[in-house]
Amino acid sequence: MRKLLMVRYGEIYLKGLNRPYFLRALVSRVKEAAKPFGGKVWLHDARVFISDVEDMEACMDRVRKVFGVHSVCPAIEMEKDNFEGICEQANLMMKDVNGTFKVDARRADKHYFMDSPQINRKLGEYVLMRNEDHLKVDVHHPEHLLSVEIRDQAYIYCKVYPAVGGMPVGTGGKAALLLSGGIDSPVAGYMIAKRGVQLVAVHYHSFPYTSEFAKQKVLDLAKILAEYCCGLKVYVVPFTEIQMEIHEKCPDDYTTLIMRRYMMRIAEEIAKKEEALALITGESVGQVASQTMEALATTNEVVEMPVFRPLIGFDKIDIIEYAKKIGTYETSSLPYEDCCTVFTPRHPATKPKMQKIMEGESKLDQEALIAAAVENAEIVEL
Numbered sequence: 526m527r528k529l530l531m532v533r534y535g536e537i538y539l540k541g542l543n544r545p546y547f548l549r550a551l552v553s554r555v556k557e558a559a560k561p562f563g564g565k566v567w568l569h570d571a572r573v574f575i576s577d578v579e580d581m582e583a584c585m586d587r588v589r590k591v592f593g594v595h596s597v598c599p600a601i602e603m604e605k606d607n608f609e610g611i612c613e614q615a616n617l618m619m620k621d622v623n624g625t626f627k628v629d630a631r632r633a634d635k636h637y638f639m640d641s642p643q644i645n646r647k648l649g650e651y652v653l654m655r656n657e658d659h660l661k662v663d664v665h666h667p668e669h670l671l672s673v674e675i676r677d678q679a680y681i682y683c684k685v686y687p688a689v690g691g692m693p694v695g696t697g698g699k700a701a702l703l704l705s706g707g708i709d710s711p712v713a714g715y716m717i718a719k720r721g722v723q724l725v726a727v728h729y730h731s732f733p734y735t736s737e738f739a740k741q742k743v744l745d746l747a748k749i750l751a752e753y754c755c756g757l758k759v760y761v762v763p764f765t766e767i768q769m770e771i772h773e774k775c776p777d778d779y780t781t782l783i784m785r786r787y788m789m790r791i792a793e794e795i796a797k798k799e800e801a802l803a804l805i806t807g808e809s810v811g812q813v814a815s816q817t818m819e820a821l822a823t824t825n826e827v828v829e830m831p832v833f834r835p836l837i838g839f840d841k842i843d844i845i846e847y848a849k850k851i852g853t854y855e856t857s858s859l860p861y862e863d864c865c866t867v868f869t870p871r872h873p874a875t876k877p878k879m880q881k882i883m884e885g886e887s888k889l890d891q892e893a894l895i896a897a898a899v900e901n902a903e904i905v906e907l
């Protein structure tokens with residue numbers, strides 16, 4: 526008999542012939558997550574198991590953040606032929622549980638000497654007889670499920686902890702996330718990473734107009750994302766020179782848009798270098814002047830790669846709820862400036878004219894500015 530963690534996966538179930546590919550990735554990600562806690566990780570019979578871990582709870586919290594994991598249960602593994610032993614362990618497990626319960630047996634081993642209804646009945650009876658003062662059986666709407674899975678061994682558990690779901694990181698290619706210190710972009714990155722996409726982050730920093738605190742805030746956000754994403758490489762791109770040039774040479778009401786076009790171009794260069802195939806932003810229609818339909822069209826057209834905007838139809842209130850759920854909201858709410866908020870025009874163009882953008886941009890040495898920004902980017906591995 527031993528204690529272990531039983532990890533269940535979600536959407537991978539729906540995969541056909543390529544399921545082994547997704548499972549291999551899942552096991553690798555779970556191994557990475559469980560590594561700091563020691564222990565062994567293996568796949569068996571549609572479950573991932575983690576054994577020999579000292580701090581089960583801490584390990585479980587970590588594994589619940591692995592994309593692809595649907596839920597985690599602390600379980601007891603037992604010799605399946607020892608049914609008396611299974612009953613004793615189940616009884617111990619239910620000693621401190623109050624309310625209604627039912628037994629939910631699953632017999633993956635079809636040669637087992639009892640079928641599932643028999644196990645349900647026998648085990649239910651055993652536990653009920655010994656705990657009648659605080660437990661009652663309710664087969665329709667039980668408050669607690671006492672589960673037993675009969676595989677090559679028997680697994681008993683009564684608590685299922687939900688995990689993040691999604692697909693294992695690395696199975697969905699790679700994309701570059703434009704990461705600001707705001708609320709939206711970390712959520713956008715999380716959503717795409719959850720679909721199995723590996724992220725590389727690009728942050729524009731306008732020192733000394735934006736402070737070291739502002740940069741640290743973004744790195745702190747990246748660190749939170751890194752926990753879900755199996756690490757995160759962040760390019761901190763110096764943006765001051767480009768902003769100064771734009772501010773000096775372009776029409777005031779177009780500076781934000783032109784700046785955003787530069788952000789997209791530089792991100793695409795970095796994405797190519799990183800062999801990423803798409804860009805991700807936290808934009809949402811109508812949120813600010815640079816996110817009207819017209820403005821989005823002008824920033825979209827400077828790059829060839831697909832741009833994913835998972836929040837495009839989200840209200841700010843819903844994005845805030847999401848940010849709270851994934852743990853980025855508090856850090857995002859710290860009051861540090863972003864390069865988008867320095868040099869902001871009083872009346873940014875909401876229905877921009879292409880000709881005016883072109884006129885403004887023609888005064889800038891685009892190639893040199895972009896090359897310098899990419900070359901001088903500081904790379905931080907988290």
Ligand code: ATP
Nearest residue numbers: 703704705707708709710727728729806807808865
């Ligand atoms: P967020 O959208 O992350 O809450 P924000 O609202 O301050 O931050 P917006 O002005 O809405 O930023 O910018 C739209 C998108 O542009 C962001 O979601 C992000 O993808 C990108 N972006 C803005 N500022 C930066 C920056 N300094 N570095 C990298 N990307 C940025």
Ligand code: MG
Nearest residue numbers: 707709807812
């Ligand atoms: Mg925003």
